[in-house]
Amino acid sequence: MKLYLHIYIFLVFLYNSSGDNNYEDYESGSENENEEQVLSIGKEFDSWEEVNRFFDEYALSKGFAIRKCRGDYISLEDSSQRLVRRTYSCTFSEIKADIKFYMTYGGPSIGAKIIRNLLQAKYPQQYIHPKTLYNSIQECKPLTPTVLQHDATNLLNLLREYQIKNPEWYYQARFDKTDGRLTSIFWMSPTQKQLWL
Numbered sequence: 001m002k003l004y005l006h007i008y009i010f011l012v013f014l015y016n017s018s019g020d021n022n023y024e025d026y027e028s029g030s031e032n033e034n035e036e037q038v039l040s041i042g043k044e045f046d047s048w049e050e051v052n053r054f055f056d057e058y059a060l061s062k063g064f065a066i067r068k069c070r071g072d073y074i075s076l077e078d079s080s081q082r083l084v085r086r087t088y089s090c091t092f093s094e095i096k097a098d099i100k101f102y103m104t105y106g107g108p109s110i111g112a113k114i115i116r117n118l119l120q121a122k123y124p125q126q127y128i129h130p131k132t133l134y135n136s137i138q139e140c141k142p143l144t145p146t147v148l149q150h151d152a153t154n155l156l157n158l159l160r161e162y163q164i165k166n167p168e169w170y171y172q173a174r175f176d177k178t179d180g181r182l183t184s185i186f187w188m189s190p191t192q193k194q195l196w197l
Contacts, residue, residue, distance in 0.1 A: 048086070060129075095119060095126070099133070100140040112137055112179040134179070152182040159187055166190060 039058055045051045102115050112134055119128050156173060163169040168190035174183050188196065 051086070095123065095128070096136055096140070098122065099136045103137060103140040111176060111181050113176070152185075155185070156182075159185075162189075168193060 045054065098119060099115060102110055102118060106114075112130075115137065116128055116130070116133055119126075119133070156171075159169065159171040163171065169187070170193065171185065171187035173185045175181065176183050
């Protein structure tokens, strides 16, 4: 029994290439674990496990994920069912649309950690690869005027200049460890320090 990949939309059919009606399961490991995954029409597989393994490895190498959408079964004489066709879908486009939505409407405080938590809640069966997420966030960032784009940097530079001119100026900044965003800032001018003491 061989499984053939018929169309690029990840629709896999079961064909009995030997010509008989023997539907025994055939377990097969990948012949070469290090070989590059190439998706092509007519690609042959020996088992559904091999198909699943191939699509998982292929999707991981290309930066997206595969989801099993549908399976068609036939009834056998012994009242059991046999899977004859399975449809797979790419979930990256759905996830990328969600990332774009979060980046556009999530406000300035939304970062990679929050987006990842939201995506994992929405797609619990899906592994969200951090590097792919960060790359997608960079692609989806809305274009903003230069002043708004660097407002935190400008504030830190201004406070640094004040401190160089007058050592009585005090500021402390904290950054998110995962994506390097400014999370909080505290400063006191010389006048504020005198009033506080």
